[in-house]
Amino acid sequence: xxxxxxxxxxxxxxxxxxxxxxxxxxxxxxxxxxxxxxxxxxxxxxxxxxxxxxxxxxxxxxxxxxxxxxxxxxxxxxxxxxxxxxxxxxxxxxxxxxxxxxxxxxxxxxxxxxxxxxxxxxxxxxxxxxxxxxxxxxxxxxxxxxxxxxxxxxxxxxxxxxxxxxxxxxxxxxxxxxxxxxxxxxxxxxxxxxxxxxxx
Amino acid sequence: xxxxxxxxxxxxxxxxxxxxxxxxxxxxxxxxxxxxxxxxxxxxxxxxxxxxxxxxxxxxxxxxxxxxxxxxxxxxxxxxxxxxxxxxxxxxxxxxxxxxxxxxxxxxxxxxxxxxxxxxxxxxxxxxxxxxxxxxxxxxxxxxxxxxxxxxxxxxxxxxxxxxxxxxxxxxxxxxxxxxxxxxxxxxxxxxxxxxxxxxxxxxxxxxxxxxxxxxxxxxxxxxxxxxxxxxxxxxxxxxxxxxxxxxxxxxxxxxxxxxxxxxxxxxxxxxxxxxxxxxxxxxxxxxxxxxxxxxxxxxxxxxxxxxxxxxxxxxxxxxxxxxxxxxxxxxxxxxxxxxxxxxxxxxxxxxxxxxxxxxxxxxxxxxxxxxxxxxxxxxxxxxxxxxxxxxxxxxxxxxxxxxxxxxxxxxxxxxxxxxxxxxxxxxxxxxxxxxxxxxxxxxxxxxxxxxxxxxxxxxxxxxxxxxxxxxxxxxxxxxxxxxxxxxxxxxxxxxxxxxxxxxxxxxxxxxxxxxxxxxxxxxxxxxxxxxxxxxxxxxxxxxxxxxxxxxxxxxxxxxxxxxxxxxxxxxxxxxxxxxxxxxxxxxxxxxxxxxxxxxxxxxxxxxxxxxxxxxxxxxxxxxxxxxxxxxxxxxxxxxxxxxxxxxxxxxxxxxxxxxxxxxxxxxxxxxxxxxxxxxxxxxxxxxxxxxxxxxxxxxxxxxxxxxxxxxxxxxxxxxxxxxxxxxxxxxxxxxxxxxxxxxxxxxxxxx
Numbered sequence: 039x040x041x042x043x044x045x046x047x048x049x050x051x052x053x054x055x056x057x058x059x060x061x062x063x064x065x066x067x068x069x070x071x072x073x074x075x076x077x078x079x080x081x082x083x084x085x086x087x088x089x090x091x092x093x094x095x096x097x098x099x100x101x102x103x104x105x106x107x108x109x110x111x112x113x114x115x116x117x118x119x120x121x122x123x124x125x126x127x128x129x130x131x132x133x134x135x136x137x138x139x140x141x142x143x144x145x146x147x148x149x150x151x152x153x154x155x156x157x158x159x160x161x162x163x164x165x166x167x168x169x170x171x172x173x174x175x176x177x178x179x180x181x182x183x184x185x186x187x188x189x190x191x192x193x194x195x196x197x198x199x200x201x202x203x204x205x206x207x208x209x210x211x212x213x214x215x216x217x218x219x220x221x222x223x224x225x226x227x228x229x230x231x232x233x234x235x236x237x238x
Numbered sequence: 239x240x241x242x243x244x245x246x247x248x249x250x251x252x253x254x255x256x257x258x259x260x261x262x263x264x265x266x267x268x269x270x271x272x273x274x275x276x277x278x279x280x281x282x283x284x285x286x287x288x289x290x291x292x293x294x295x296x297x298x299x300x301x302x303x304x305x306x307x308x309x310x311x312x313x314x315x316x317x318x319x320x321x322x323x324x325x326x327x328x329x330x331x332x333x334x335x336x337x338x339x340x341x342x343x344x345x346x347x348x349x350x351x352x353x354x355x356x357x358x359x360x361x362x363x364x365x366x367x368x369x370x371x372x373x374x375x376x377x378x379x380x381x382x383x384x385x386x387x388x389x390x391x392x393x394x395x396x397x398x399x400x401x402x403x404x405x406x407x408x409x410x411x412x413x414x415x416x417x418x419x420x421x422x423x424x425x426x427x428x429x430x431x432x433x434x435x436x437x438x439x440x441x442x443x444x445x446x447x448x449x450x451x452x453x454x455x456x457x458x459x460x461x462x463x464x465x466x467x468x469x470x471x472x473x474x475x476x477x478x479x480x481x482x483x484x485x486x487x488x489x490x491x492x493x494x495x496x497x498x499x500x501x502x503x504x505x506x507x508x509x510x511x512x513x514x515x516x517x518x519x520x521x522x523x524x525x526x527x528x529x530x531x532x533x534x535x536x537x538x539x540x541x542x543x544x545x546x547x548x549x550x551x552x553x554x555x556x557x558x559x560x561x562x563x564x565x566x567x568x569x570x571x572x573x574x575x576x577x578x579x580x581x582x583x584x585x586x587x588x589x590x591x592x593x594x595x596x597x598x599x600x601x602x603x604x605x606x607x608x609x610x611x612x613x614x615x616x617x618x619x620x621x622x623x624x625x626x627x628x629x630x631x632x633x634x635x636x637x638x639x640x641x642x643x644x645x646x647x648x649x650x651x652x653x654x655x656x657x658x659x660x661x662x663x664x665x666x667x668x669x670x671x672x673x674x675x676x677x678x679x680x681x682x683x684x685x686x687x688x689x690x691x692x693x694x695x696x697x698x699x700x701x702x703x704x705x706x707x708x709x710x711x712x713x714x715x716x717x718x719x720x721x722x723x724x725x726x727x728x729x730x731x732x733x734x735x736x737x738x739x740x741x742x743x744x745x746x747x748x749x750x751x752x753x754x755x756x757x758x759x760x761x762x763x764x765x766x767x768x769x770x771x772x773x774x775x776x777x778x779x780x781x782x783x784x785x786x787x788x789x790x791x792x793x794x795x796x797x798x799x800x801x802x803x804x805x806x807x808x809x810x811x812x813x814x815x816x817x818x819x820x821x822x823x824x825x826x827x828x829x830x831x832x833x834x835x836x837x838x839x840x841x842x843x844x845x846x847x848x849x850x851x852x853x854x855x856x857x858x859x860x861x862x863x864x865x866x867x868x869x870x871x872x873x874x875x876x877x878x879x880x881x882x883x884x885x886x887x888x889x890x891x892x893x894x895x896x897x898x899x900x901x902x903x904x905x906x907x908x909x910x911x912x913x914x915x916x917x918x919x920x921x922x923x924x925x926x927x928x929x930x931x932x933x934x935x936x937x938x939x940x941x942x943x944x945x946x947x948x949x950x951x952x953x954x955x956x957x958x959x960x961x962x963x964x965x966x967x968x969x970x971x972x973x974x975x976x977x978x979x980x981x982x983x984x985x986x987x988x989x990x
Contacts, residue, residue: 086926106928121907121962124936153372186379187946188345189280189336190938192906 083231088113093131096237100228103127117225122218123183123195125225127232132210140175143203143210147177155181156194166202169234177201180219198222202233211238273398273452274979276338277891279410280381281305282445283334284342284402285314285362287327296478297491299325299462302401302445303332303362304454305382308946309375310346310364311513313385313454313506314444316353317461317601319360322578324462324492330362341407344368351516352509355577356603357425358459359506361513379946383446384888385510386453388502389429393417393617397434397500399458401445405473405491413438419594419617421499422567424550425603425829428615432456432500433594440471440494447500451888456500461580461599462492471495498598511825514882515852519818519826522780522800522842523834531574531606537581537628539571540638541749546611547654549671549863551753554653558644561621566595566640567613568626575602582629583612587622595619599632605813605831607702608734609754648687652694652739652751655683659764660721667764671755671863674766675732675807678725683739683751686717693742694750698724701733701811732757732836733809756813756862760806769860769868772803784840794875795850801858803868804839808832817859818845820852821879854879889948890974892933894983896941896959904941905987908961909934912945912972915953919968922958937961951976965990 085098088105093112099105103115111130118124134143144163152158161178168174179199185192198219204211213236215229285303288295303314312332318325330349333342347366353359364380365373395417403411415436423430434447438458447456462472472490479487512519543552544565552569559566568583579602585595595614604610621643628635657673658666660680673679691711698706706724714720724730736754740747759766773788776796783800792799808814811831818826834841845851853875860868896908912933913922922930932955933947949955954973960966964987974981 102923102926104926104928104931108928118909118911118934119960119962119966124909154374156367156369156371185938186936187938187944188334188380189944190942191336191940192936192938 085231085235094238095129097129097232098235099127099232120218120221120225122220123197123216125218125221125228126214126216127229128212128214128216129236129238130212130214132212134205134208134210136208138205138210140203140205143205143212144175144177144201147201147212148179151179151181156184157182168202168204172204172206175201175203177203196220200229204238206238273448273450274891275398275400275412275452276980277381278383278398278400278446278448278452279335279338279412281383282400282402282410283312283332285312285319285348285444286331286333286344287319287321287325288329288331289327290329295329295331296327296489297475298327298489300405300441300491301443302441304400304446305380306361306385306454306510307514308379308382310348310373310378310380311351311375311382311510312348312362312364313446313457313510314360314362315457315459316355316358316360317578318444319362320350320353320355322355324578331368332362332364335409337409339409341409342402346373352513354505354509356601357505358461358501358601358603359457359509361506361509363513381891381946383448384453385503385507386449386451386455388432388455388504391417391432391449391455391502393419396450397436397447397455399434399436399438399442399445399447401438401442401458403439404441405475405493411442413442419614421597422546422611422613422615423603424611426502426505429502429504430603431597431600432502434498434500435593436498438497440497443494443497455503457503457506458497459499459501459600460494460497461601462494495599498593499600508824508827511820511823515820515825515879516847516849517820517825517851518846520844520846522844523838523840531576533574535572535574535576535579535602535630535635537570537572537630537635539569540626540628540636541569541752542638542640543567543569543611546613549753549865550611551609551655551671552611552751554651554751555749556640557748558641559619561643562618563642564618565613565615566619566642567611567615568628568638568640569609569611570628570636571608572602572604572610573607575604575606577602580631581635582632584627584629586625586627587620592624595624599629605829608813609736650687650689650692650741650743650750651685652741653684653686655681655737655739655751655753657681657737657753657755659761660723661764665719666721669765669863669865671753672759672766672768672865672867673755673757674759674761674764675730675757676761677727677729678723679730679735679755679757680721680723681737681753681755682719682721684717684719685714688712688714688716693747695740695742695747696722697738697740699736699738700731702736730757731809732759732807733812758806758808758812758862759867766867767806768808768862769803769805772801772858772860772868772870774856774858774870774872775800775802780842780844783842783844788870789872791873791877792851792875794853796874797846797850799845799851799856799872799874801843801845801870802840803858803860803870805834805841806837808834808836810834810836812862815859815861815864816843817861819857819859820854822855822857852879853877889950890978891980892945892949892974892983893980894943894985896937896943896961896985896987898964899986899988904937904939905961905964906937906939906941908937908941908943908959908964908987910937910943910945910985911958911960912947912949913956913958915955917956918970919956919958922956923968949974949981959985959987961987963989 084101089096099115107113114128116124116126158181163177166176182194184194196219200215202213217225287299299318301318303312306313332346334345335342346364348362351363352361399413415434419433421431422428446454449455472492474488478489545553582599583597585592619642627637656670658668666680666682695709739751741750759768775786777783777786815829855877857871896905914932917930933945935943935945937943956970958968
């Protein structure tokens with residue numbers, strides 16, 4: 039049986055060149071790791087630019103999310119790879135009366151949604167400041183989304199939603215984030231990045 | 239989201255192989271490869287009209303129905319859905335079977351968007367979930383069927399009726415039959431009804447009958463009789479009187495009798511067009527409500543004619559017809575009828591009912607009073623004596639007897655009455671059955687086999703009251719034409735007239751010919767000016783529309799269009815017809831008794847559509863006795879209706895199931911994206927734009943999916959399947975075979 043001895047006796051035989059080689063190997067590994075992390079982040083956090091000059095909105099939304107502009111909103115993006123409810127970010131503009139307050143907007147949204155979605159439950163409303171220090175109202179809510187095909191047996195999803203409502207120039211900008219309640223917390227940073235980059 | 243090269247190749251090869259295998263022609267046990275029985279089953283719904291005024295909904299009436307758009311428009315009968323005395327409910331529940339073998343489950347609520355009680359057709363729109371939450375119909379993607387051209391149907395064609403056979407646990411039933419004939423009525427000519435040898439249960443009323451290519455060609459129709467009628471049937475389902483038991487004291491859901499007639503689908507087309515375009519037509523002119531009949535409905539004056547002319551009048555009156563006869567029309571006078579009156583014709587020979595020439599219990603589609611006919615054309619009658627019995631509400635109203643195979647004896651006859659203004663050459667000119675008001679109205683008729691001295695008589699009626707009778711000896715030639723007249727120096731009143739001609743050929747006077755005509759309008763030469771200055775306009779409101787000038791084109795998105803016309807000398811009660819068309823397709827047609835003043839200006843109607851009147855060429859036609867007296871036309875936008883890219887119900891249904899490669903379990907929440915044939919996978923994944931998508935589907939809890947939008951043969955689609963935690967798979971060049979009714983593909987995804 040051959041015995042391979044690993045030990046300090048041979049260390050004395052390491053040359054200067056070998057020592058630098060070890061240092062460089064560790065260095066290259068660290069660099070590769072950093073590049074890999076960077077590439078992953080670039081991929082995961084890759085964004086696509088969207089702009090609507092009519093509505094005066096510019097945004098960066100996650101790459102690979104489906105964009106849809108053919109609805110009663112300015113635009114909507116959805117993550118079709120999500121299990122359960124497809125994570126959605128939506129920007130809509132609603133006209134408001136000159137005398138309207140944020141509460142009026144929230145009431146209108148609540149009334150409309152309670153007619154359209156199941157078990158609509160407002161959870162909280164609170165004033166917040168956006169990254170550009172504008173004042174806004176955050177409305178948290180939840181509802182149940184049944185399957186969209188009555189001929190299939192899909193289990194309804196519990197959806198958690200967050201509306202950021204900003205009143206400006208006689209309009210209400212409503213930025214909505216909707217996610218399956220099980221993955222809401224893990225998906226929220228995506229929305230936070232979207233919100234930070236949103237210009238309107 | 240990027241596939242490794244080998245995996246991509248493998249996935250595409252697998253997909254291609256599966257598609258090829260499943261696209262091969264298969265044995266289809268239906269008439270035609272395009273007959274997608276599964277899709278028709280899924281498009282068939284059960285409709286319950288309920289009364290929601292109490293603590294819990296109480297079922298009032300029930301019927302079957304059919305989805306005719308992906309957005310949840312349902313075609314069914316009016317009698318079990320539109321509130322009436324027999325079915326007084328205030329809401330509609332739509333039940334759908336999620337599995338082919340399962341009974342329907344209440345899933346949605348619906349509202350009536352278009353209806354015609356006389357034709358017994360209604361179109362319902364699914365607009366709420368079962369719990370009352372509102373639905374955006376445009377977001378629905380339900381299976382639906384297309385309407386066929388029912389005029390293309392011929393005798394002995396095969397029909398398949400798909401509907402719910404009872405109120406119990408039955409799933410959707412398919413019943414096959416053949417076309418055995420057609421019944422004629424004034425409202426639809428010789429094809430007012432389609433007869434079938436299939437006997438259907440009453441709960442199938444309102445459902446769909448399909449031709450060999452799987453398109454809806456008719457609506458099986460019957461009407462439950464009043465509960466006092468001998469043939470009435472009903473079923474108690476709920477404890478409506480809260481006494482703890484379900485007995486005959488509880489509300490009874492009426493069931494129709496056996497069905498053997500179908501209302502042709504072409505009758506539903508105008509309503510369908512108005513419903514899909516969301517056209518809302520309202521009359522703004524104040525009218526006097528026409529008084530409801532106070533007496534019981536009656537039929538009288540039954541007689542037969544071998545032919546019907548263009549105005550719907552009998553050409554002659556006969557008591558017997560020669561062997562080989564293939565046209566018989568039973569005419570009769572009716573009074574006090576409503577659209578809720580149920581009538582029936584039973585034709586029997588030797589005491590045996592002849593279903594080919596009978597008409598089962600259906601709703602009355604005529605007016606309140608007038609002349610009506612029911613009959614058949616193009617179907618040979620065997621020699622024999624036939625008894626025609628008319629019933630109202632299941633009770634015999636009147637009867638008449640006809641001999642087929644009568645001798646060829648040449649008897650004196652009168653026929654082919656037409657009306658007009660007499661000219662210098664002893665003829666009459668005009669439109670034939672509508673004359674202008676004046677002092678004289680003339681009638682010309684054909685006489686044959688007459689002999690000098692033969693007694694004959696003419697009787698003129700005005701509004702069912704005799705106004706002139708003459709009994710004379712024949713003094714003209716044997717055969718030819720003769721003109722007679724009615725005159726009043728003070729002027730004949732506008733309204734409905736009738737002429738009856740009698741002959742005495744040895745057995746007393748017998749009716750030989752008869753016809754109705756209408757006097758209306760002011761004379762312009764030999765013709766009547768009844769409606770004039772018909773035009774379209776637009777304005778901020780109805781009041782301003784009265785003074786706005788006429789327009790022949792409107793910009794795209796015009797919110798409302800007003801139509802106006804003036805009228806002259808129309809007696810209230812005169813039947814007139816208003817017909818609206820868009821791109822030459824009618825979307826509104828009603829024949830109603832005139833209910834405004836006798837003369838007037840600016841009869842005003844509004845055509846409104848939420849979001850603006852769709853582009854198209856709109857036309858309004860105003861007529862009396864099938865003669866158009868005024869029409870006007872205008873273009874909106876480009877003058878042509880927009881193409882609805884979702885309107886096509888033909889194609890291949892794509893469905894399947896997605897599995898985990900390792901575990902074999904179905905994957906829930908996966909997304910199947912069918913990319914439009916204008917793009918490929920690479921182009922789609924570069925942009926991820928909804929505009930590039932042909933259809934989307936999500937898997938249910940066991941991985942099943944159904945792509946509701948049908949794939950079209952010849953188009954090359956791309957496919958992208960994506961699920962959280964799995965490597966996506968994709969393929970370009972997905973093409974379906976034209977003779978495959980559906981495509982069912984399993985997919986296997988690898989964790990990654």
